Every structure is written in structure tokens, then in C-alpha cells.
Amino acid sequence: MLSCILLVSIVVPFFGAFLLPVLGRVSRGLRPISALAFVLASLACSCLFIPSVLKGETVVFHMAFPLGLNLSLAADGLSVFMAITSALISAVIILYSFGYISHYENQNEYYTMVVLFLGSMMGLVFSSNLVFLYLFWEVTAVASWRLIGFFRERGFVQKADKAFLVTFLGALAMLLGFILLYRQTGSFDLSVVREYFQHAPFPGVVVVLVLAGIFSKSATLPFHTWLPDAGVAPSPVTALLHAAVLVKIGVYVFARLFVATFPLDVRWNEAVLIVAALSALVSAGAALRETDLKRIIAYSTISQIAFIFLGLASGTVVGLVGALLYILMHGLAKAGLFLCAGIVEQNTHTRDITKMGGLVKSMPWTAMAFLFCAVSVMGVPPFGGFFSKYMVIAGALGARPLAIVLVFLAGAVLTILYLLRAFNAVFMGEAPASPAKEGSPVMVGSVVFLGLLSLCGGVFIFYPSCFAQVAARQMMGAW
Amino acid sequence: MATLLILLPLAIIMVLNLPFKDAFKRAAPFLGGCFYLLQAALVVFHPAAFWDDIYNPLEAFFAFECSTDALSLVLFLSIAIVGFVAVLVGAHALKNPRQRFFLINLLLLATVGMNANVMVTDLFSTYVFLEVTAVASFILIAMMKGEGALEGAFKYIILSVIASVMMLLSLALLVLVTGQTSFEAVRAGLGASPESLFVKMAMILFVCGLFVKGGVVPFHAWVPDVYASAPSFVSVFLAGIVTKVSGVYILMRLLVSVFGFEASVQQVIMFVGALSIVVGALAALAQRDFKRMLAYSSISQVGYIVLALGCGTPLAVAGAAFHLFNHAVFKSLLFVNAQGVEERCGTTHMEMVSGLGSRMPVTGWTSVIALLSTAGVPPLAGFWSKLLIIMALLNASRYGYAAVALFSSVLTLAYFLSMQRRMFFGKPHKGMENIREAGPVIVGVEIILAGITVGAGLLYPLVLEYFILPVQRVVG
Numbered sequence: 001m002l003s004c005i006l007l008v009s010i011v012v013p014f015f016g017a018f019l020l021p022v023l024g025r026v027s028r029g030l031r032p033i034s035a036l037a038f039v040l041a042s043l044a045c046s047c048l049f050i051p052s053v054l055k056g057e058t059v060v061f062h063m064a065f066p067l068g069l070n071l072s073l074a075a076d077g078l079s080v081f082m083a084i085t086s087a088l089i090s091a092v093i094i095l096y097s098f099g100y101i102s103h104y105e106n107q108n109e110y111y112t113m114v115v116l117f118l119g120s121m122m123g124l125v126f127s128s129n130l131v132f133l134y135l136f137w138e139v140t141a142v143a144s145w146r147l148i149g150f151f152r153e154r155g156f157v158q159k160a161d162k163a164f165l166v167t168f169l170g171a172l173a174m175l176l177g178f179i180l181l182y183r184q185t186g187s188f189d190l191s192v193v194r195e196y197f198q199h200a201p202f203p204g205v206v207v208v209l210v211l212a213g214i215f216s217k218s219a220t221l222p223f224h225t226w227l228p229d230a231g232v233a234p235s236p237v238t239a240l241l242h243a244a245v246l247v248k249i250g251v252y253v254f255a256r257l258f259v260a261t262f263p264l265d266v267r268w269n270e271a272v273l274i275v276a277a278l279s280a281l282v283s284a285g286a287a288l289r290e291t292d293l294k295r296i297i298a299y300s301t302i303s304q305i306a307f308i309f310l311g312l313a314s315g316t317v318v319g320l321v322g323a324l325l326y327i328l329m330h331g332l333a334k335a336g337l338f339l340c341a342g343i344v345e346q347n348t349h350t351r352d353i354t355k356m357g358g359l360v361k362s363m364p365w366t367a368m369a370f371l372f373c374a375v376s377v378m379g380v381p382p383f384g385g386f387f388s389k390y391m392v393i394a395g396a397l398g399a400r401p402l403a404i405v406l407v408f409l410a411g412a413v414l415t416i417l418y419l420l421r422a423f424n425a426v427f428m429g430e431a432p433a434s435p436a437k438e439g440s441p442v443m444v445g446s447v448v449f450l451g452l453l454s455l456c457g458g459v460f461i462f463y464p465s466c467f468a469q470v471a472a473r474q475m476m477g478a479w
Numbered sequence: 480m481a482t483l484l485i486l487l488p489l490a491i492i493m494v495l496n497l498p499f500k501d502a503f504k505r506a507a508p509f510l511g512g513c514f515y516l517l518q519a520a521l522v523v524f525h526p527a528a529f530w531d532d533i534y535n536p537l538e539a540f541f542a543f544e545c546s547t548d549a550l551s552l553v554l555f556l557s558i559a560i561v562g563f564v565a566v567l568v569g570a571h572a573l574k575n576p577r578q579r580f581f582l583i584n585l586l587l588l589a590t591v592g593m594n595a596n597v598m599v600t601d602l603f604s605t606y607v608f609l610e611v612t613a614v615a616s617f618i619l620i621a622m623m624k625g626e627g628a629l630e631g632a633f634k635y636i637i638l639s640v641i642a643s644v645m646m647l648l649s650l651a652l653l654v655l656v657t658g659q660t661s662f663e664a665v666r667a668g669l670g671a672s673p674e675s676l677f678v679k680m681a682m683i684l685f686v687c688g689l690f691v692k693g694g695v696v697p698f699h700a701w702v703p704d705v706y707a708s709a710p711s712f713v714s715v716f717l718a719g720i721v722t723k724v725s726g727v728y729i730l731m732r733l734l735v736s737v738f739g740f741e742a743s744v745q746q747v748i749m750f751v752g753a754l755s756i757v758v759g760a761l762a763a764l765a766q767r768d769f770k771r772m773l774a775y776s777s778i779s780q781v782g783y784i785v786l787a788l789g790c791g792t793p794l795a796v797a798g799a800a801f802h803l804f805n806h807a808v809f810k811s812l813l814f815v816n817a818q819g820v821e822e823r824c825g826t827t828h829m830e831m832v833s834g835l836g837s838r839m840p841v842t843g844w845t846s847v848i849a850l851l852s853t854a855g856v857p858p859l860a861g862f863w864s865k866l867l868i869i870m871a872l873l874n875a876s877r878y879g880y881a882a883v884a885l886f887s888s889v890l891t892l893a894y895f896l897s898m899q900r901r902m903f904f905g906k907p908h909k910g911m912e913n914i915r916e917a918g919p920v921i922v923g924v925e926i927i928l929a930g931i932t933v934g935a936g937l938l939y940p941l942v943l944e945y946f947i948l949p950v951q952r953v954v955g
Contacts, residue, residue, distance in 0.1 A: 065940040066948055067870070069863075105837070131866070135857035142856060145896075152834070152906050160904075161896040168856075169889050176869075176885055183873050 002052065003061040006073050006126055009045030009083070013038045014119030021108040035111040036094045039118055043087035046122070049080045054470055060128070068188045074128035077471025078260060078324070082125040082252050085328045089244040089335050090118045096339050096446035097236045099439065100346070104234070109146060114240060117143035121245055125252060130178040130188040133253065134171065137217070140249060141167045144241045148233040156232040163226040170216025170223060174253075177209030190261050197262045207268055210257060218250025220309070221279035224302045228286075231294035231351075235342020238294060243301055243334030248327055251308045259312055259320065260475040269313040273400060276313070277407040280306035284414035288421065292351045293341045296422050297334065303411055304330050304377065310400075310408055311392035319395020320472035321465060322388050328464055329376060329384035329457055336373035336450035340366050343439035343447065344426060353422060358431030365444045367427045372451030374419040376458070379412060384457025387465070480529045481547045484521075484555065484594045488514055488587040495584065501576070507583040508570035512563060514587070518594075519559035522552050544661065545598035549949035550735075553800045554597045554728055556946075557807040560931065561719035562590055564811050564924050568818055569712040571920035581622065586716065589615035593724040600736070601661040602653065606646055609692070609725050613639045616721050620709040627708030634701045642691035649684035652677045662736045669738070682738055686730065686748070693726020695785055696755040699778045703762075706774035711818035711827075714770060718777045719811040723803055727784050731799065735954055740791035748789030753883045755782030760890035764897070769817050769827035772898060773810065776853065779891065780806045786884060787868040790875050793951035798867030801947045805852065805860045805935070812849040812928035816842050819917030819925070820902070829898060834907030836899075838914040843903040845925040850895035852932045855888045860935035863943070 016038040024031035052059055053076065061073040075083075094114060101110055120139035127133040141164055149160030180203065182188050185196040214220075219227035219242075227247070231238055240246070254272075258264045264272070280303045287299035308330070311323025343366050344359065345351050360367040372383070379389035389412060396405050438444060457464065491510050495503075521529055530547060547555075565586055573579045592612030599605055617639070621632035654660060656677050657668025669678055687698070694702035702722075706714045730748075734740060759779025766772035784806070787799035817827050819842045824832045836843035852861035865888065872881035907914075916922060935942050 066943045067867075069866075069939065069943075135862075138856050138862075139858070142851060146904075149904055152837075152904065154900070154905055157900045157904050161893075161900060164896060165889060165893055168854075168892055169886070172885050172888060175866075176882065179866075179870055179873050179881075182870065 002049065002059045002075075003073075005045050005048055006059055006061045006075055009042045010073070010119060010123045010126060012041045012045075012119070013115050014123060017112045017116035017119055020111045020115060024108050024111070031107065031111055032094070032098050035115050036091060038115050039087055039091045039094055042118065042122055043084065043091055046080055046083035046087055049075045050467070053077045053080050053467070056470065056474065058474075068182065068186070069131050070129050070189060071132060072129045072189055073126040074190075075126060077467070077474040078252075078255055079125040081324055081467060081471050082248070082327065083122055085331055086121045086125070086245045086248070087118065089331050090114070090121075090240060092446050092450055093236045093240045093244070093335060093339070096239075096342075096443050099441075099443040100236050100342055101234065106150065110150060110234070113143040113146045114237070117147070117240065117245070121249070124249060128190045130181065130190065130193070134175050134178060137171055137174075137213075137249060137253075138168070140246060141171065144230070144237075144246055147237040147241065148230045150234050150237065151232065153232075159226075159229040159232050163230045166223055166226045167216050170213040173209045174213025177206040177213070180206050180209070190256075194261045202262045202264075204268075207258070207264065210253075211272065214250040214254050215275070216250070217253075218247045218305050219302050220250070220305060221275060221282060224279065224283060227302055228290075228295045228298040231292070231298050235294070235338055235345065238298070239335040239338035239342070242298055243338050244331040247301060247305055248331065251305060251312065251323075251327060254309065255312050255323070255475065263315075264313075266315070269315060270400065270404070272309055272313045273404050276306035276309035277404050277411070279303070280408060280411035281414070284411050284418060287418040288414065291354050293344065293353050293356075293422060293426065294338070294351055296353070296418060297337050297341060300337075300377065300415065300418065301334055303415060304334070306411065307389065307392050307408060310396050314392070314396040314399050316395040316399050317469070317472050317476055318391050319399065320475060321468045322391025322393075322395050324468040324471055325384070325461075325464060326388035326392055329388045329454065332450055332457060333373040333376035333383075333385055333454045336369055336447050336454065337377070339443070339447045339450065340370040340373065343443055344436075347436040347439060353425040356426045357429040358427070359436060360427040361431060362436050363427075363438045365448055366439060369444075369447035369451035370427065371423060372454050373447075374423055376454035378416045378419055382455070382458040384454050384461065386458060387461045481598060482545050484518060485591055485598070487517075488591045488594070492584055492587050492591075495580070504580050505576055507580050508566055511566045511583040511587055515559045515563035515566060518555055519563065522556040522559065525552075544600045546600050547598055548953050550731070550796075550800055550953045551597045553804050553946065553950065554724060555594065557804045558590060558593050558597070558720050558724065560928075561716060561807050561811050562586060564719070564815065564928065565712050565716040567920055567924050568715060568815055569710075571918065572710065572712055572818060572822070578622065582619070585615045585619050585622070589619070589716070589721060593720065596724055596729060600663070602650055602665060602737070603660040605729060606643075606650060609646070609729070610643060612721060612725050613643075613692075616717060619713045619716065620705055622713070623710050625708065627704075628710070631701075631705040631708035635705050638691055638698075638701045642688040645684045645688035645691075649681040649688065652681035652684070656681070666737050666739070682744065685733065686744070689726050689730045689733075690751065691726075692722065693730065693781055693785070694722050694778055695726070695751055695781055696758045696778060699755070699759070702778055703771050703774040706777065707768060707770040711770065711814050711821055714773070714817070715811045715814040718773065718814060719807045722777075723781070723784075723807065727781060727788070727803060730785070731788055731796065734788065734791070735796065745789050745791055749786055749877070749880055752782045752784070752786030752789055753880055755779060755785060756884060756887045757782075757890075760887050760894065763894040764890065766894070767829050769820065769829055769898065769902065770814070772829075772894060773813050773817065776813075776891070776894070777806075777810055779887070780810070780853065783865065783868060783884060786880060787871060790872055790877060790880070791954070792871050792875050793954040794867060794874065795871035796954045797947050797950040798864055798871050800950045801864035801867055802861075805864045805932070808928055808931050808935075809849040809852045809861060812845060812925060812932065813853075815921060815924050815928065816846040816849070819921040822917055822921070823914050824911075829901040832902050832911065834903070834905045834911055835914065836903035836905075838907060838911065839916045841922045841925055842917055845929040846903060847899065848929045848932055850892075850899065852936070854892040854895060856892070858936045858939075860932050860939075860942075863936060863939045867947075
């Protein structure tokens with residue numbers, strides 16, 4: 001029964017996405033509503049797995065196909081946590097799109113691609129077969145290609161192409177790694193691969209290849225430049241892709257493969273951390289220099305992703321729990337920031353923060369939501385971001401070289417600086433000549449909701465952290 | 480009974496050319512289309528009575544033998560799909576009933592040659608039917624009598640003749656050594672004198688002839704000129720299937736049934752395949768005309784088939800056959816897209832059109848599906864064939880070639896994304912606002928082909944199990 005629900009949670013959004021243009025032809029209003037319904041259905045399905053996860057069970061679905069290209073799915077703590085996080089944030093983003101996208105062309109394409117994106121995200125987190133992992137990974141790339149180029153300006157499409165090509169190159173490297181694993185173990189199924197490597201050393205070349213894929217997808221140095229460029233997409237898309245879901249794919253696959261399935265040894269983990277630390281510093285520096293609001297937030301994403309790697313590569317339960325919570329908290333807050341940026345952009349017709357100011361008077365709700373999300377990303381208690389950042393650093397302290405942790409701390413300080421700078425420039429100070437008005441109720445409602453979720457995530461940190469602990473223990477169980 | 484696939488189109492051509500009224504001749508596209516549908520249905524539903532019955536009415540009159548196996552089935556289906564598409568699109572594009580009539584005759588004639596080539600089991604018949612296909616193709620290219628098309632046809636004739644001479648010479652040498660031309664006898668003869676210089680010469684000549692026919696680097700110079708100058712519906716047929724059967728398939732068959740996979744031959748074939756992949760893709764990046772880009776893309780994709788073939792393991796050959804089938808589908812689709820754009824905009828030059836995605840949504844989206852399948856993006860059919868090829872290469876420890884094959888997909892994606900950006904995925908220029916979607920025939924064909932690509936990708940377990948993996952048994 002539950003294993004069928006696993007399939008449903010993927011199939012509904014994945015194939016439902018292609019029904020949306022048809023439904024849009026029936027009635028314009030039906031299209032966004034059904035898009036939301038598909039995503040909510042997926043969210044509800046994922047929530048059904050909470051009891052079994054808390055009991056420490058893993059729900060599996062398996063169909064054997066030729067050549068080991070099996071359709072096998074599994075819902076364990078990690079995947080259910082990711083699925084709920086992604087579906088929840090996507091649902092809010094689609095709600096926001098009701099207002100944002102309503103006066104643009106190509107809405108069919110928009111909703112189809114967003115829902116397809118979420119569907120493949122669900123597929124990705126539940127896949128326990130490497131080929132299917134790759135398959136869904138690429139579908140998300142295709143969807144984000146169309147979405148980044150949504151406005152169809154020549155330069156925008158070029159940036160969409162860039163994002164697609166960079167992530168495609170990384171994904172191919174990863175695929176090569178997967179096939180090498182297949183060659184050695186005779187299977188693409190993670191359970192079989194895991195069994196095999198309990199008694200055999202894990203090949204280093206595969207680590208490098210898969211890491212190339214992971215870093216390209218999660219926009220880590222040196223593959224990071226596509227992410228700020230992708231800010232030309234509509235704001236809900238940037239929120240979906242670059243904050244909440246897409247960049248987390250890389251992080252998720254790292255957790256799935258290199259923490260839960262075949263743990264990396266210390267040297268590899270430290271190498272990853274050095275790359276991540278550089279990534280955190282460089283991108284935080286870039287965020288300090290940028291004047292384009294969306295690029296600032298995009299660079300901030302690159303920097304925050306590094307913190308998640310810090311937790312995952314720390315090798316401690318505390319660090320892992322922190323990393324999982326980081327995925328949730330950062331997703332909520334960063335989606336909120338991008339969506340606020342979207343409201344600001346639509347009403348001021350610019351993204352340049354030097355040309356804005358004093359918007360707190362005309363957009364009080366947006367300003368409040370932006371502030372809430374920003375302090376959560378900074379890691380100010382009692383917001384959710386504080387707990388995750390604290391646990392990530394606490395987990396790494398002692399387990400990993402102090403120098404690396406200090407670099408991350410510096411990154412955290414920079415985060416506070418650039419976010420305050422952005423908030424100041426946009427919302428405080430003198431108002432520009434042309435007064436801006438507040439966004440539409442559904443858009444403002446969505447960002448306020450995300451801001452409040454960031455706060456509640458901190459106040460009620462007990463619940464998500466309970467779940468994250470179960471998931472982290474389950475992951476460490478494979479050590 | 481399978482020889483009916485040779486006799487039936489021949490019979491249709493004969494009947495059509497009997498001195499009946501013109502009204503009857505107008506039914507030519509219909510008859511042609513029905514034949515291809517029948518051929519596809521025979522493969523898909525696979526009636527045992529048809530395929531297993533070895534009764535061969537041709538044997539009574541001519542001395543040649545036929546046989547079919549899993550590999551032939553893949554080819555028959557590809558021929559049927561591409562032929563059907565060419566008939567539909569050609570009949571739609573040609574308004575003059577006489578030209579239409581000629582087109583159908585020529586398509587069927589080329590099909591006679593190809594179907595026979597798929598089945599025959601002796602070298603001389605292979606040569607004869609190659610020529611049948613080639614002659615029909617020359618006329619198809621030159622049919623519209625455009626300046627470029629005549630030039631293209633001329634180039635094709637010259638190079639084809641060179642290839643023929645090489646193959647004929649090779650045949651002569653083989654007969655000298657083995658005394659016979661049937662696959663089995665030649666194979667046995669080669670086994671008896673493996674080190675003979677004649678045999679080596681013969682093999683090299685035949686393989687080079689096939690490389691010319693298949694348009695593989697460094698014998699590719701004719702391909703872009705011909706594909707770009709021929710009418711799009713002819714390019715569908717040529718790129719989709721003719722060069723694949725007369726170049727790649729015969730190479731496949733000869734390696735499997737006659738020459739065997741010898742290490743040095745494998746090395747050469749794999750190198751040529753990898754070279755084609757890279758050179759074709761790099762050249763495609765530089766193109767400004769859609770059809771020329773497709774031609775170079777074809778060279779690059781043939782490279783994948785040849786590379787996999789050179790690898791020689793059962794899985795690799797199955798992957799090669801699958802990629803041949805996929806290429807037939809997606810390349811036909813792209814040429815049909817080109818036909819649609821040419822009809823509406825009068826050009827396929829990529830700088831002269833723009834933003835067609837919003838004007839021609841079906842053409843735009845089906846071209847996206849085709850290009851993603853070409854680049855090997857899952858879950859489309861092209862992904863599975865590339866996956867098979869790369870798995871086979873790695874299993875055979877050909878790491879370098881596997882990496883070349885895999886990472887060239889980035890080049891494939893890059894040139895097609897630049898095509899999309901210029902032609903479809905952008906804002907329309909001035910003067911492009913009034914372009915309408917291509918006609919219903921084009922749209923219908925595009926949807927069918929895109930459906931096959933998506934369907935074969937999603938239903939890959941069935942496709943692999945019943946259609947592709949049996950090809951492994953043909954090898955070894």
C-alpha cells in the first residue's frame with residue numbers, strides 16, 4: 001500500500017504536469033489550481049511516510065527491468081525529509097505564482113515546467129537506483145533550462161543555455177561514475193552497491209566524477225557562475241530553482257551517496273570541505289560587491305550551500321542533523337528572499353539596489369517578510385536558521401580542522417554583512433522619486449507565510465529536529 | 480515469406496507504372512504509405528507465420544538467399560518509419576501530381592534495395608542492392624532540379640561510384656581467395672587464410688567503401704552538401720535511413736557475419752567512429768543553416784553507431800542497433816521540423832528566423848524533444864541507446880572512447896541549444912509575427928515521431944527486452 005503511494009507521489013506531478021496545458025485550455029483558472037493540487041498531492045503523499053520513518057522503517061518499491069535498469073524507489077528518513085521540504089516550498093512558490101505570473105505569456109509552459117520540476121525532484125529523492133537518479137536529475141535540468149529562459153530575451157536564453165550546459169557536463173561526469181560502479185558491482189541499485197562496498201574500497205575516480213556532478217548542480221566553486229546568471233528567470237523560478245530545490249539536489253545526492261551509502265573517508269571529506277570553504281568565502285565576497293538584488297541573493301545561496309556541505313562532511317550526527325535542518329531552513333528563508341525580491345522588482349521595475357530605498361514605508365509586509373527571512377539566513381536566534389547553522393558548526397568543530405571551521409565562521413559574518421547591506425539599501429533610507437506600492441495579496445501572503453515559517457521553524461525546532469535526528473541516525477547506521 | 484518485403488514494393492512500382500488512368504496514379508502515396516505501415520506492423524506484431532517461414536519465392540529464379548534475425552527487425556522498423564514519414568511529408572510538399580508519383584516510385588525503389596540489403600546473405604547481392612538504393616537516391620536528390628541539389632546529387636554520384644569501385648574490387652579479391660560470395664563461404668575461406676594480404680586488402684577496401692556510403696569522417700565531405708541541398712523530405716529519407724542502411728548496417732552485418740571482430744579492424748573502426756563524433760559535433764557548432772547543422776549532427780551520430788559497432792561486444796552491437804533506430808526517428812523529426820520552417824519562412828538559415836517557438840509551438844516543442852533525444856537526455860529514447868553504448872564501452876575497458884562518447888554529448892547539446900536559441904526559443908524578429916504553425920500533415924508527422932521518441936524512452940523495459948537485447952544473440 002505505502003509502496004504504491006511512493007509511486008503516486010512521483011507520477012502525479014511528473015505526468016500531471018503535461019495535463020496542465022490541456023486543463024488550461026478548458027479554463028484559465030483551472031491551470032494554476034491544478035498545478036497547486038498536484039504539488040499538494042505529492043506533499044500529502046510524502047507526509048504519509050512520517051510514521052514509518054519515525055519507526056525506523058524504509059518503504060521500498062521495486063520493479064526489475066533488463067540490464068539492472070530497475071525502477072526502485074525507497075522512502076527513508078533522508079528522502080522523506082527532502083521530499084516534504086521540496087514539496088512544501090514548491091507549493092508556496094506556486095501559490096505566489098498565481099499573482100506573479102498572471103500577466104505574462106506562456107503560462108502553460110511555466111506551470112508545466114514548474115510542476116514537472118517538482119515531480120522529477122520527488123523522483124530524484126525517492127530513487128534508489130542510480131540510473132533513475134540520473135534520469136530525474138536531467139529532467140530537472142531541462143525544466144530549469146526552459147524556466148530560466150522564460151522571458152525569451154536573447155541574453156536570458158543564453159544564460160539558460162549556460163546553466164543547462166554546465167549542469168549537463170557535471171551530470172555526464174556523474175553518469176560515468178555511476179556506470180563505473182555498475183561495472184564493478186554489477187548493479188545500479190543502491191542497496192546492492194552498498195553491500196558490495198562494505199567489504200571493498202570505494203574507487204577514488206568515481207568520487208571525483210560524482211563530485212563534479214554534485215558541485216555543478218549545487219553551484220559550488222568552480223561551477224558556480226551559472227547560478228547568479230540564472231537570476232534572469234522569473235522570481236518564483238529563481239526561488240524554486242536556486243534557493244529551495246534545484247541547488248539542494250547536489251547536496252541531497254552527496255548525502256545520499258557519500259554519507260548514507262558509501263561513506264567517504266576523512267581525506268575526501270576534508271577535500272570537499274576545502275572546496276566548500278572557498279566557495280563560501282568567494283561567493284560571500286561577491287555578494288558584498290553586487291548591486292543586483294537577485295544576484296546578491298543568488299551568491300548568498302552559493303555561500304549557504306557550502307555550510308550544508310560542512311554539516312554533511314563533518315561525520316558527526318550533530319553535523320548531519322544540522323545539515324538536514326539547514327536544507328529546510330535555508331530553503332524556506334531563501335525562497336522568501338527571492339519572492340520578496342520578485343515583489344520589489346515588479347513594483348519598482350529595477351533590480352539595482354542603488355536605485356531603491358525607503359521601501360519599508362510603501363511595502364511594510366514585504367519588508368517584514370524580507371527581514372524575517374534574512375535574519376533566519378544570517379542565523380539569528382530564535383529563527384530556524386540559527387539552530388541549523390549552530391549545529392552544523394558545532395558538529396564540525398573538533399571533528400574537522402579548526403582552520404576550515406574558522407573560514408566558515410568568517411563566511412557567516414559576511415552573510416550578516418551582505419544581507420544587512422541589501423536590506424538597508426532596499427528598504428531603509430530615502431525613498432526614490434517614484435513611489436512603489438505593495439504587491440498583490442496572494443504574493444505578499446506567500447512571503448509573509450515563508451517569513452513566519454522561518455520564525456516558527458526556530459520556535460518549534462523540536463519537531464523537525466526530531467525527524468532529522470531519526471533520519472541522521474538512519475544514515476549513520478550504514479557506517 | 481519475409482522476402483515479400485522486397486517483392487511487395489517492387490510489385491507496387493510495377494502496378495503503378497502500368498498504363499492505367501491518372502486517377503490510379505494519384506493513389507501512389509496512399510499505396511506507398513500503406514506498404515510502410517504494413518512493414519511496421521509486421522515487425523511490431525511479429526506474426527510467426529510471416530517471419531519463420533523460410534519459403535523464398537525468389538530462390539526459384541535467382542541465386543540469392545535471405546535470412547532475418549533480431550538485427551534485421553530493428554532495421555525493418557526503422558525503414559518503415561522513415562519511409563512512411565518521407566511519403567507523407569513528400570506528398571504534402573509536392574503539389575505537382577507527376578512529381579509526387581515519381582517521388583513515391585523512387586522511395587519504394589530505394590526501399591526495395593534497403594529491405595533486400597537487410598536480408599541478403601551474400602556479398603554480391605549486397606553490392607547489387609546497394610546500387611539499387613544509390614541510384615534511386617541520386618534521382619531523389621536531384622528531383623527538384625535546384626542548382627544546389629544537382630550539385631549535391633553529382634557529388635553523391637561521384638563519391639558513391641568511388642565507393643562502388645572499391646567494394647567491387649574487394650569482392651573480386653574475396654572471390655579470388657575464397658571462390659564464393661556467400662557470407663558463410665567467405666567467412667570459412669577467410670578463416671582458412673587469415674594472414675593473406677589479399678584478404679586484408681579486400682576488407683580495407685570494403686570497409687572504406689562503406690565509410691564513404693555512411694558518410695563517416697574522413698569520408699564525409701558529401702554529406703552536408705547533399706542533405707542541405709536536397710528537399711527536406713528527401714533529406715529525411717537519406718539521413719534517416721538510406722545512409723544508415725547502405726553504410727552502417729552493412730558494415731554491421733559484414734563484421735558480424737563475415738569478417739568477424741579482429742582487433743586491428745576494431746581499432747580502426749572505433750577510431751573512425753570517435754573521430755566522426757567529435758568532428759561532426761564541432762563542425763555542427765559552426766553552422767548557420769539548420770539543415771547543414773543537421774547534416775553534421777548526422778555525421779556525429781553515425782559516429783556513435785560506428786564506435787559502438789567497433790567495440791564489438793554483443794551489448795555494444797545491440798546499443799548500436801538501438802541508436803540507429805533512435806537516430807532514424809529523431810533525425811527524421813528534425814528534418815521534418817526543417818521542412819515545416821522552410822515552408823513557412825522560406826528559409827532554414829538560422830539568422831533569418833527567430834522566436835518561432837511562440838509562432839509554431841508544435842514544431843518548436845517537437846524539435847526540443849528531438850534534440851534532447853539526440854543529446855541523450857533522459858528519459859527520451861536516445862538516452863537509453865547512448866547508455867547502452869557507454870556501458871558496453873566501459874565493460875570492454877575502452878575508457879578513453881567511453882569518455883569521448885559521453886562528453887561529446889555536451890557538444891551535441893551545445894549546438895542544438897544554439898539552434899534553439901536562434902530559431903525557436905527567443906523573441907520573434909520584425910516580420911516574424913505573422914508566421915503560422917506548419918500544415919496539419921507536418922504537425923501530425925511531428926507528433927507521431929515525437930511520440931515514438933518519448934514512448935520508446937518511457938517504455939524502455941519493453942523496447943529493450945523484446946526489440947533490442949535480442950540483437951545480442953546475433954553476435955557471437
